[in-house]
Amino acid sequence: MPRPTELGPFRRPCATRRPAGGLVQRSTSVESEAARPLLARHEFLIRRLHSLTGLIPVGAYMCIHLATNASILAGPATFQDNVDRIHSLGPALPFVEWTCILLPIIFHAVVGVAIIRTGLPNTGAYPYEANVRYTLQRATAWIAFFFIGWHVFHMHGWVTLPHWREQVARTGLGAQFDPEHASSSVHEALASLWVTIFYLIGVGACVFHFANGLWTMGITWGAWTSPAAQRRAGRVCLAIGILVMALGTAALVGVWQVNARTARRLEDARLQWKHLLAEPPALVPATPGESPGENAERGGVSARAMSREASAGDGAATGATAAAGPVDARELGGGEGRYK
Amino acid sequence: MIASDHTIRPAPLAPAGQQSELPHTFVVRVLRQDGPGEPSYWQRFRVTRERDMNVISVLQQIAAQAQTEDGQPVAPVAWECNCLEEVCGACTMLVNGRVRQACTALVDKLLAEQPGEIELRPMTKFPVVRDLVVNRQRLFRALMRVKAWIPVDGYYHLGPGPKMSPADQQRAYPLSQCMSCGCCLEACPQYLKIELTRREGESDEEFARREQQAYDRGFVGAHAISQAMLFNTHPTGRMQAAQRIEALMQEGGIQVCGNAQNCVAVCPKNIPLTTSIAHAGRAATLHALKKWFDW
Ligand code: HEM
Ligand code: SF4
Ligand code: SF4
Ligand code: FES
Numbered sequence: 001m002p003r004p005t006e007l008g009p010f011r012r013p014c015a016t017r018r019p020a021g022g023l024v025q026r027s028t029s030v031e032s033e034a035a036r037p038l039l040a041r042h043e044f045l046i047r048r049l050h051s052l053t054g055l056i057p058v059g060a061y062m063c064i065h066l067a068t069n070a071s072i073l074a075g076p077a078t079f080q081d082n083v084d085r086i087h088s089l090g091p092a093l094p095f096v097e098w099t100c101i102l103l104p105i106i107f108h109a110v111v112g113v114a115i116i117r118t119g120l121p122n123t124g125a126y127p128y129e130a131n132v133r134y135t136l137q138r139a140t141a142w143i144a145f146f147f148i149g150w151h152v153f154h155m156h157g158w159v160t161l162p163h164w165r166e167q168v169a170r171t172g173l174g175a176q177f178d179p180e181h182a183s184s185s186v187h188e189a190l191a192s193l194w195v196t197i198f199y200l201i202g203v204g205a206c207v208f209h210f211a212n213g214l215w216t217m218g219i220t221w222g223a224w225t226s227p228a229a230q231r232r233a234g235r236v237c238l239a240i241g242i243l244v245m246a247l248g249t250a251a252l253v254g255v256w257q258v259n260a261r262t263a264r265r266l267e268d269a270r271l272q273w274k275h276l277l278a279e280p281p282a283l284v285p286a287t288p289g290e291s292p293g294e295n296a297e298r299g300g301v302s303a304r305a306m307s308r309e310a311s312a313g314d315g316a317a318t319g320a321t322a323a324a325g326p327v328d329a330r331e332l333g334g335g336e337g338r339y340k
Numbered sequence: 341m342i343a344s345d346h347t348i349r350p351a352p353l354a355p356a357g358q359q360s361e362l363p364h365t366f367v368v369r370v371l372r373q374d375g376p377g378e379p380s381y382w383q384r385f386r387v388t389r390e391r392d393m394n395v396i397s398v399l400q401q402i403a404a405q406a407q408t409e410d411g412q413p414v415a416p417v418a419w420e421c422n423c424l425e426e427v428c429g430a431c432t433m434l435v436n437g438r439v440r441q442a443c444t445a446l447v448d449k450l451l452a453e454q455p456g457e458i459e460l461r462p463m464t465k466f467p468v469v470r471d472l473v474v475n476r477q478r479l480f481r482a483l484m485r486v487k488a489w490i491p492v493d494g495y496y497h498l499g500p501g502p503k504m505s506p507a508d509q510q511r512a513y514p515l516s517q518c519m520s521c522g523c524c525l526e527a528c529p530q531y532l533k534i535e536l537t538r539r540e541g542e543s544d545e546e547f548a549r550r551e552q553q554a555y556d557r558g559f560v561g562a563h564a565i566s567q568a569m570l571f572n573t574h575p576t577g578r579m580q581a582a583q584r585i586e587a588l589m590q591e592g593g594i595q596v597c598g599n600a601q602n603c604v605a606v607c608p609k610n611i612p613l614t615t616s617i618a619h620a621g622r623a624a625t626l627h628a629l630k631k632w633f634d635w
Contacts, residue, residue, distance in 0.1 A: 040557065040591045044624070047595035119529045119598055125437050126527050126602045134529060134600035216599040222622020225615050 039114075050111040051220050053104045059210045061101050063244055066203070069251035076183035076263035079254075080270065083182040094160050105148065112141050137212050140205040147202030155189065180271055183255075183263040190255050203248040211241025362451055364389055367409060368398055370417050371461040373468045376475075377537050380468070383417075384409040389451075395435055395442035395460065396421050399472075418471040426608055429521025433472050434461040439526040439606055442472075463526045467535040478534060478555040479522050482564035485556060486587045490577040502575035515570035515616065517609040524562040524603035524613055530596050534558050559596040560588065562603035566616035572623070585620070585627045594620050 039046060068086070072079040089096060121135040152158055157168040157175025168174040176189035190196050215237040218224040224233040365388050373380040385402045386409045396419075403416035421431040424443045431442040436450060436459050450458050466474035492498065504512070525531045534554050538547050568584040571577035588594045597617055604613040629635070 036557075036591070043591050044589040044593060044595045044628070048625075048628070115598070118532070118596065120532055122527070122529050122602070126605065128602060128605045130599070130601035130605075131529070134598055137598075219599050219614065219618045220595075220597075220621050221625050222618050222620075225618035225622065227612065227615065230614070230618070 046111060047115075048220075050108055050115070051217050053108040054210070054213045055217060057100050057104050058108055059213070062206060062210060063247070066244060066247040066251055070247045070254060072183060072186070072254035072258065073250055076258060076266055080182045080267060083179050087179045102152075109141075109145055109148075113145070116141060133212050137209060137216070140209040140212075143202060143205035144209055147198075147205065151199075151202060155186075181264060181267045183258045184260050184267060186255050187258040187260050187263065190252070196252060196256070199252060200249070203252075204245065207241055207245045207248060210244065211237045214240065362389065362448060363456070366447075366451060367457045368402065369457060369459045370402070370471065371459075372417065372471050373462070375470055376467055377535075383414060385417075389447065393447035395433075395445040395447070395450075395458070396424060396431060398447060398458065399442065399460075418469075418473050420473050427519055429519035432521045432523060432526070433463060434526075435459070437461075439463060439523045441521065441608060444608070463522060465526050465528075465531055465533045466522065467533070476520070476522050477551075478558065479520055479525060479561065479563065481552065481555045482560040483520070483567055485560055485590075486564045486568040486584050487580055488564065488567035488571055488584075490571060490574060491580065492576065504575050508573050508575075512570055512573045514609075514611055515566050515573070518563055518567060518570075518611055519609060520563060521608065522563070523606045523608060524611075527602035527606040528559075528562060529600050529602065530598045531559050531561050557592050559592050560594075562597070562607075562613040562617060565594055565597070565620050566611055566613050569616040569619050569623075581623075582627065585623045588620055589624050589627065594624055 068082050069079075071082050087093060116138045119134075119138065121131075121138065123132050123135045153168075153174045155175070155177040157165050159165075165175050169176070176185060178185040190199065215230075215234055218233050219230065224230050365386050368385045368387050370383050370385065371380050372383050385405070385407075387398050387401050390397065390401075399417060399419050406416050407413050419431065419433070419442065421443055422428040423430075426441045426444045429441065432439060433442055434440075435442065435445045436454055442460075447458070460472060462468050462472045463474050466476050466478065469475050492501075536547070536551050536554055542550075565588060568588055572581040572584055594617065599614075599617075601614050604611070607613055
């Protein structure tokens with residue numbers, strides 16, 4: 001004797017699948033309006049916020065993130081410059097990361113999992129193209145869920161508390177990205193072919209999810225309505241997806257192409273500059289008439305100029321180190337201990 | 341005069357050559373259920389092929405023979421039908437795993453697609469009443485939720501209504517063809533079965549109230565969204581447009597749709613359901629903004 005079935009959005013407790021395609025669920029009593037769960041009462045708002053966060057900020061962030069990462073193709077210096085620009089936020093960075101990126105992703109992911117649980121994919125009986133994408137949207141959501149969770153741990157270590165980071169970094173599993181050694185640290189983090197393949201799958205799933213999500217979003221909000229318009233929008237979303245995937249692939253190719261030794265020398269030289277600039281003005285080889293502030297800016301410029309030589313080859317890199325001053329970069333380098 | 345002849349009379353098979361590869365008899369597998377909440381079970385029937393047979397005539401033959409393939413006497417299989425021309429939707433069921441109307445499911449075509457056997461099952465998203473008969477009350481309840489009608493009642497003659505532009509007529513006509521068959525709901529991955537069983541000592545009224553409440557919290561479904569759009573297109577119906585959109589924004593409303601677009605793919609009336617869904621989505625977006633900013 002089947003148990004009573006009764007369903008409400010966002011509510012599918014102890015669901016078991018029946019061959020008939022329905023769901024068995026415990027029944028509830030007649031409820032008053034106020035007793036309805038908050039999620040049910042604000043279902044429309046929550047679903048629209050979920051849809052919106054998929055694009056802004058999560059989707060937009062992913063595109064910028066992959067584009068920044070793809071800049072590693074232009075050499076370790078360009079990449080380091082881009083990373084420096086992000087890290088110039090300094091102590092505000094964790095705050096921005098949490099409010100603009102992590103919390104929206106967590107919101108989208110948690111609501112997304114709740115949404116997945118309200119559906120019963122049926123591509124077996126109805127193998128239509130749009131239905132396959134509906135199912136893939138959910139499959140890629142799960143991949144994105146675990147990939148992003150692991151990726152943030154692998155590169156970032158989840159939280160930036162110094163003590164925790166040290167613990168994590170020492171295990172060699174997480175917090176692998178070192179913003180002071182951007183190129184060489186990602187190169188090392190992705191040195192394994194398996195890790196790279198895992199990244200390729202994860203990025204692929206996220207990009208499909210984003211591109212297809214863009215298309216469904218247009219229907220959800222009513223931007224494209226007729227079948228012809230939806231077809232055309234589908235082609236645009238496909239093009240966007242291919243472009244973003246190209247960025248992601250370029251980033252991975254770029255990471256593999258990095259010459260770790262050259263990159264490390266360059267990054268150390270740059271660090272040395274930073275240390276020199278942080279010293280009292282007397283020690284800075286200042287050009288007459290320039291204020292320390294301008295010198296600080298020059299630091300960045302010089303690093304870039306040096307890198308142009310650095311990417312040319314090992315000999316040039318030695319030149320770059322020499323240009324940085326008489327002190328050996330490796331003796332100065334902060335955050336270097338991990339690699340010794 | 342058109343002879344209306346729906347009696348069961350074995351017609352001679354089509355001339356040999358054209359259909360010679362089709363067998364004289366074939367097996368029909370039916371998923372049966374004796375009553376609401378009862379367990380379901382399969383039974384096989386052997387049916388003699390007749391000319392131009394549809395699944396309804398198959399079921400008529402099964403009812404007439406009332407015995408399974410191995411000769412066991414059984415109660416006739418129960419099913420529903422009315423119009424026999426795909427306009428009432430009563431005969432909707434799963435034929436070879438796909439939801440469709442039994443009256444327009446032609447046996448020769450089915451056997452050509454899948455030789456030897458035809459499989460019949462009741463729809464999976466509605467409570468089974470008996471065998472192939474399901475209770476589609478929730479489908480009609482959804483039409484009430486979205487006020488899928490035009491209120492024209494009054495104590496005095498209101499005069500002629502506003503004119504409808506030919507463009508609006510063109511848009512509305514396809515939507516008006518919905519026959520409430522439920523195919524769109526059966527195929528929808530976001531539309532899940534709601535089936536309640538009566539509690540110990542629960543009165544008819546209590547049970548009906550509980551059932552209605554459960555239905556009202558479930559997904560309205562593509563047909564109701566499309567009907568709301570139909571009546572929002574109508575010049576008189578448009579006067580309640582905001583109420584219909586508001587209803588679509590309640591729990592189980594338009595937001596539950598996951599854009600799988602199965603509904604439009606299976607609708608036997610080719611109703612542009614996903615266009616209606618997108619229009620309703622746009623109307624809901626604007627309605628929400630209007631409410632939020634007090635426009
Ligand atoms: C972390 C795990 C994630 C989960 C569990 C998840 C889950 C989901 C689900 C279930 C949907 C379908 C919603 C619907 O059909 O109404 C969806 C839509 C969407 N997701 Fe995600 N998602 C995740 C990550 C992401 C990421 C990283 C992005 C951006 C790159 C993203 C962007 C989108 C977009 C743009 C939509 C379309 C919204 C709409 O159809 O209205 N999601 N997500
Ligand atoms: S919209 Fe189409 S599939 Fe849905 S009930 Fe109406 S006629 Fe049937
Ligand atoms: S488009 Fe929406 S209503 Fe239609 S089948 Fe898909 S989820 Fe269901
Ligand atoms: S009997 Fe009316 S649709 Fe089949």
